Amino acid sequence: MPTIGYWIKNLDDDQFLAPQEVAGKLAPDIAKRVVAYLxxxxxxxxxxxxxxxxxxHGCAKAFMGSSELTDGYWIWPEGLVHYVEVHRVALPEEFLADALNKLVTRNKTIELDSDIAFWVNWCSQNQDPVFRKQLLAARQTPPQEVQDALIAEINALQLKYGLSEQLCLCDGCRERALQSQVVCVKHFLGDERWERGWRSGFHSLLYDF
Ligand SMILES: [Zn+2]
Ligand SMILES: [Zn+2]
Incomplete structure (x- = not known):
């Protein structure tokens, strides 16, 4: 029984996709039917x-669930329904055919590929090159002197301006803006500068992509 619907766990996970790589790919009416099936x-x-x-984006953790569900053939984590409902992620054609009650002759190799192998293979074929590039970059730790220089610059900026009570105006940023500036210290320095000087964390990678 093939398992589907597992996503990247950390910065060093090459097995699974980030759902961002396949988001928005199901038509809303199809997604609705798949949600009902899941x-x-x-x-x-x-x-x-x-x-x-x-x-x-702050989905309640409890909402994502902690169990696996099955239709007797496919197995998926309970949280997959959220990714389909809210983020309309693509899923393997073979699964969609079953979920949408389309009659298909199932590829025999899937049955042999028990457990997670089918999904891992599907993930490898649906990677987004831009995301993969950012993932590789995020794994690189810059030399210590580059990091030290950036920290010194951040400290100097914060000392010069101070932090205001306002949030940074950049899209989706949750950092406090520098006093008398409209953006946070990261966005003041510029994204590119920041990413180069800093190994971007797993969460900021997912957040920003
Ligand atoms: Zn979500
Ligand atoms: Zn910001």
Missing amino acids: CAGKLYAQYRGLSWCRFM
């Missing part, structure tokens, strides 16, 4: 940890 799954396994939405 919700009708039967409990397959219950786990302890709760999953979190990789889009970092």
